[in-house]
Structures are given as C-alpha cells and as structure tokens.
Amino acid sequence: MSKMDDLSDLLQKAGNPISCFYRVSESIIGINEDPDEQKEFDWDEDFTGTDLLLSRDKAIAYYGNRLIKFNLEGFSEDFFSLSYSSPTEFIIGKNYAYSIKLLLVVQYSASDFNEYNILGEDEDDMKEGRSFEKEIYSNLGFSDDQLSELGRDLFYEEGLIDAVSKFSIIDSEFEKLPLKEKLKHLAEMDLGNEPYRNYVKKRILRIE
Numbered sequence: 001m002s003k004m005d006d007l008s009d010l011l012q013k014a015g016n017p018i019s020c021f022y023r024v025s026e027s028i029i030g031i032n033e034d035p036d037e038q039k040e041f042d043w044d045e046d047f048t049g050t051d052l053l054l055s056r057d058k059a060i061a062y063y064g065n066r067l068i069k070f071n072l073e074g075f076s077e078d079f080f081s082l083s084y085s086s087p088t089e090f091i092i093g094k095n096y097a098y099s100i101k102l103l104l105v106v107q108y109s110a111s112d113f114n115e116y117n118i119l120g121e122d123e124d125d126m127k128e129g130r131s132f133e134k135e136i137y138s139n140l141g142f143s144d145d146q147l148s149e150l151g152r153d154l155f156y157e158e159g160l161i162d163a164v165s166k167f168s169i170i171d172s173e174f175e176k177l178p179l180k181e182k183l184k185h186l187a188e189m190d191l192g193n194e195p196y197r198n199y200v201k202k203r204i205l206r207i208e
C-alpha cells in the first residue's frame with residue numbers, strides 16, 4: 001500500500017475522519033442591460049480516488065487545458081454579444097466574466113466540506129490554500145524536496161498556460177496546432193530550465 005492509498009486511515013488516526021480530493025470549479029456569467037436577462041453557468045469537475053497525488057496531477061492538467069481552451073477559443077455562446085472581462089473588471093451590460101479555480105476539497109460529511117483554492121484568481125486565497133495543502137502532504141510523509149516540487153508544478157502550469165496563449169497570438173501556425181502538438185513544441189524550445197521542460201513533457205501525457 002502506497003502513502004497515498006492510506007490517506008483516509010492517516011487522517012482518521014489524527015482524529016479527523018475526513019477525505020480529500022481535487023475540484024476544478026468554473027463559472028461564466030453574462031448580464032444584459034436588462035437585469036432580467038441573465039445567463040449564468042457554474043460547473044464542477046471532481047478528481048477523486050485513493051491516490052491523492054494522481055488526482056492532483058489530473059486536476060492541474062484539466063484546469064490548464066480548460067483555461068487554455070478559453071484563452072484561445074472563448075465560448076460558442078454569444079452572451080448577448082458582450083465582450084469578455086475579468087471578474088474584477090466586470091461591468092453589467094457590457095461584459096461577460098469567466099472564472100476558474102483549482103480547489104483542494106476537504107470533506108467531513110456529504111454536506112460538510114471546505115474548499116481551499118490552490119490555483120485561481122485570488123492571491124491571498126491561494127496562499128492559504130497552498131499552505132494547507134502542503135500540511136496535508138507533509139503529514140503523508142513527503143520530504144521538503146517533494147513539497148517544493150508540488151509548488152513548482154503549480155508555478156510551471158501557470159507558465160505553460162501563459163506560454164501557449166502568447167505563442168498562439170504571435171505565431172499563426174502554432175495557433176492552428178492541437179494542444180498536444182503545442183506542448184510538444186514548447187518542450188523542444190529553450191524556454192527555461194530542464195525541470196520546466198520535463199514538466200511540459202509530463203503534461204503532454206495528460207491530454208486526452
């Protein structure tokens with residue numbers, strides 16, 4: 001049995017009969033000048049299982065793939081032909097807003113749970129969420145080097161999302177490539193250190 005397989009047992013021994021998993025939460029809202037005309041969609045994708053680290057890897061990849069898709073394609077729904085805005089700059093009647101977060105979910109019962117943001121838009125929330133996540137993995141016996149790698153993966157994913165978006169804007173041929181091919185090109189470019197290129201190669205395996 002691996003470290004991750006006995007997550008529930010470990011937490012119960014600590015007096016906390018809880019489970020942990022990852023969730024990607026998305027929201028999009030468009031409000032026309034008529035306040036009665038509103039379109040809003042919220043949806044969650046959960047990544048569960050006995051191997052929490054594997055669930056994390058899958059959730060990070062899903063988060064990145066969804067955000068890259070939005071950055072490059074937007075949505076087919078016209079949302080009253082409104083223009084995109086970040087949630088902080090959203091103006092009713094002029095914009096639609098999209099947000100996405102990667103959450104660590106700590107569940108105490110079917111209706112009692114806490115969500116900790118580890119990737120998203122609020123820096124303070126992410127700082128708190130990543131600190132709590134680090135504590136979870138520390139309790140699972142992860143070394144300092146392994147804990148640092150968890151943080152680097154989040155940093156690298158943010159860089160990967162940014163790189164795909166920027167290269168798609170400045171290179172029309174790159175923009176036409178499927179996402180997997182885009183990442184293969186990034187893995188071959190000299191965009192940083194070897195650990196980053198290795199992360200990109202790992203991410204290629206998470207594209208269906």
